[in-house]
Amino acid sequence: MTTSHPPAAAAAPARGCPFASQPLSGHQTPTGCPVSQRAADFDPFEDGYQQDPPEYLRWAREQEPIFWSPKLGYWVVTRYEDIKAIFRDNITFSPSIALEKITPTGEEANAVLASYGFALNRTLVNEDEPAHMPRRRLLMEPFTPEALRHHEPLVRKLAREYVDRFIDDGHADLVDQMLWEVPLTVALHFLGVPEEDMDTLRKYSIAHTVNAWGRPKPEEQVAVAHAVGNFWQFAGQVLDKMRQDPSGPGWMRYGIRKQVEHPEVVTDSYLHSMMMAGIVAAHETTANATANAMKLLLQHPDTWREICEDPGLISNAVEECLRHNGSVAAWRRLVTKEVEVGGALLPAGSKLLIVTSSANHDSQQFADADLFDIRRDNASDHLTFGYGSHQCMGKNLARMEIQIFLEEFTRRLPHMRLAEQRFSYVPNTSFRGPEHLWVEWDPAQNPERRHPGLLDVRTPVRVGEPSRHAATRTLLVERATPAAEGVLRLRLVAPDGRALPRWTPGAHIDVECGGPELSRQYSLCGDPDHAQAWEIAVLREADGRGGSAWIHDRLKAGDRLRVRGPRNHFRLDEAARKLILIAGGIGITPVSAMARRARALGLDYQLHYSGRRRGAMALVEELSALHGDRLQLHVGDEGRRCDLAALLAQPEAATQVYACGPQRMLQALEAACAGWPEDALRIEHFASTVGTLDASREHAFEVELRDSGITVPVPADRTLLSALRAANVDIPSDCEEGLCGTCEVRVLGGEVDHRDLVLTRAERETQTRMMSCCSRARGGRLVLEL
Missing domain, CATH: 2.40.30.10 (Translation factors)
Structure with a gap:
């Protein structure tokens, strides 16, 4: 259901105050604004948030997209665009508090941590610029799709072995018996932890999550502190062992080798901190994500049956599971200078809880956002992995693991179902997954009993974001x-x-x-x-x-x-005071839906529909019946033409103009609206492209794909990334704004017009790499290693 959002001016008592709805609580924000009762009652450690954060915060998305939480001491941000903008600007919104304890510990627990020499420093998660990006770039290679493919055999082997252990039992707790153990083992192998140290590190990993994001009771804090301290010390010991032979596999050994080359970038304290944080990041988020996905799929038996019958749907199903019920519920940021977010003016020093799980259910970004739809076209737009320069480096490892787990379950246990149970979660603000996931099935129906060759079938795993053609x-x-x-x-x-x-x-x-x-x-x-x-x-x-x-x-x-x-790239602003809807020819199709919605909401609107002949104008009778006098037909052969200059001669406050039709009509509209406020006119062209380029300032070029043996034209109004996708060449991407580096391609020939914020000046001068989402050719041709 689409939600109507009130304009900020109507909901805020004064500029800089957040949206506030009655009744008020008596509390005030740090800026002196009133706090609503629902905001005052917000508690992320309550069962409602733990069970379903998006539903728990539905009221906020609809009424107070940013609010002050007196209990938490944080501003809470809930809508997609606000959170995406925060991720995009990691200077104004520092990640430095991402690993800070959200519940301050007492003196005794702090003394325990100090006794262990606990000194968790900056990591890729909570590091500011200018230190962050050089380190990230230096340590990225083990996370590339090519490098991650080397881990696929191990993941498949572990998944097969663990399912073997309970396949004939008829019941299992998937968390205890598989989903907690396998991602941890994969994480330790990815880091390069020696086999003999894995069991010890397993014992300590949960303590870090509780310490940083949980609310341990005073009597629990000392025990948690001891576990964290032991974790810290043992991680250091394992790292020292790796230094003795840094030539082996694993990300930590890779980092040790890079330290030799760049000691000023990869420091000792950084490696120690990443050793500890990396285990948690690579393990718990994937374990929880897979448990959430299995729970969600089994709660939708028809969807479960579909992916059992068609494994080709699994990669997109993974994205929708991550969107609908991901394992990362929220992140934190620190405001470094006064800034406005979602209608609230925030002073420097403000702390933000940005609830990405709420953003993933924002109906302004995801149509019918609460629906679980594994064919959702933009499922991978979710913010579960973050966005921009601080997005999760291990996202594609997690995707690969979840895909392989789902392949194993759908092939071997398609008759699996959820057992009766109440789901519980470790109370914390940010990471969530059921502590137990009981399932059951009839072993007599196990397909491999009837089809022994079933286990020899293997579905190629996709490393990276799925192609939208798969949805x-x-x-x-x-x-x-x-x-x-x-x-x-x-x-x-x-x-x-x-x-x-x-x-x-x-x-x-x-x-x-x-x-x-x-x-x-x-x-x-x-x-x-x-x-x-x-x-x-x-x-x-x-x-x-x-x-x-x-x-x-x-x-x-x-x-x-x-x-x-x-x-939808042509969204209706339901908060507008008045709408002027203009259509020419077949452009009536999107505009007719807007008029219908405006009528349903009781908005002030007028609909102007132009055509050469009445007989060639679609939907006329239906539109007349629905809109009466609000519909104005401008039929050319009847002598009635739409005078756009007269219609739009006087700009109207809080009025939006929406138009779709022939290019000549749209150009005339742009001229007629020249004196209107910026963004008052919103246009839908008949031909849609992914890019948002100013074609008048660009030139077309072509790219030769050396490995594929084809040449792809890139028009002036299209990005290289979208042209490659149109040629059915799938390139991984995330931000598509030149921030993250995901869409990097190798350049073999030609001169690049670099427009990203990732490559250094020296890297650009080599002319061997480019970001396909934004950079272009200076000349007429590039040769790419694709």
Whole structure:
């Protein structure tokens, strides 16, 4: 369900005060603003937050996207765009408190830690610039997809061995009997910990989480401190052992070798801190993520059955599990200078709890956000791994492990089901996963008893973010009816009759017109609140690229289509005081959905619809019935044309103008709105690209893919990354803003126009690497190692 968010001016009592709703609590923020009762009651250590953080904070996303928590002493941030902006700016929002104890410990516990020489220093998680990025870049290689593939055989071997132990029992606690142990073993191997030290380190790992993010009782703090102190000392001893032979495998030995080359970057204290923090980061988050994923999938039996029948869905299912119920609930940041976030003016020194699990359920970013949909097109936009320069380096190792675990379970135990139980969680603000996950099945139905060769089948694992081409769903054409001259209206439903994901006005779907190589985007034009069907209206374009002709000539009721989405880059601002909606020709499709939503919300709106002939204008009767006098038809051959200059002559406060139609109409609109406030006009072009370039300032170029033997043109209005994806070359990416380095490609020839914030000046001068999301060619051609 789409939520209407009130404008900040209406909800805040004064500039700089957060959104506040009645009743108030009597508390004040550090800036003297009132605190609502719900904000005052917020307690992340309560069972409600532990069980379901997004649901626990639904009220905040809808009413107070940032609020002051008197109990915690933190500002709590809950919406996607605010949290993404915080991640993006790691200067204003320092990560330095990410590992700070959220519950201060008493003097006795502090004395215990001091007795062990505990001195956890800066790590990649909580380090500021300028130290952070040089260290990150230096230590990145073991996390590349190529390097991670070397760990795949070990993960598969462990998964197979652990399932062997309980496959014939008919029941298991997946956490105790597999999901806690295997990721820890993988983590220790990844770090290069000697086999003889693994059991000791296993005992200590949970203590660090409780110490940093939990709320141990006073009587528990001393015991936790002893465990953390032992963990610290033993981690140092293991590191010293590695130094004696740094030539072996493992990330820590890699770091020791890099220390020899760059002692000023990779210091002793840094290695010791990362030895301890790395075990926790690589182990607990993956163990919890897999337990959360299995719990979620088994709570949705139809979805579980789908991935059992089609393992090709697993990689995207992993992303949706990470989004819907990830293992990282929240991170923390420190405000370094006065800044406004989500309507609240925050002074320097403010502490933030940024609840990424809440952001992952923000309906402004994810359509029908609470729906668990393994075909969700933008599932990998989740913030579970963070974003920008501090995103999780081990994300692809975690993805690989979860995929392999799901492959093993779906192949060998497709008849598995959840047992009756109440789920419990270790109380803390940031990391969550069930302490136990009891499942049961009938061993007599184990597929391998009937098909001995089953275990020889292996699904290729995908290391990295899944291709969006993998997120297709098959829909049935329930009706295909003329909507106007040359316009075909399709009503699409799920073949099994199940509800489809809800969507928001302005959203579109990608339709495979006979195959994935011919994919076209069409705006949804039905009722966003109707979950049983999606509707599109397709204009036959005589000079098109073949997609509309295929739909008109080939499709009929009863046929099946493969589609992706929905996605929305043309969102309606439901907080606007007034809407002026303008459509030309088939551009009415997204605009009609906006008008329907405005009517449902009771907003002040007017709808202007232009066309050459009434008979060629789709949806006219439906629009007239719904909108009455708010609809103005401008029909060319009837002598009624839309005078955009007159319509928009006077800018109107708090008014948004939305338009979709032919390019000439959109250019005229931009001229007519020249005197309006910035961002008052929002346009949807018929042709959509991933990039956001100013094409008038760019030039086209081509890239030769040396390994693939093909040449890909990159138009002036498209990024290299999107052009490669359009050519079905999958490049991993995350921020797509030149911040994170994930989309780096090797350059074999040509001169690069570097625009990223990752490479150093010296690295740029080598002309051997570039970030495909933002950098371009200075000349007309590049040669890439792809």
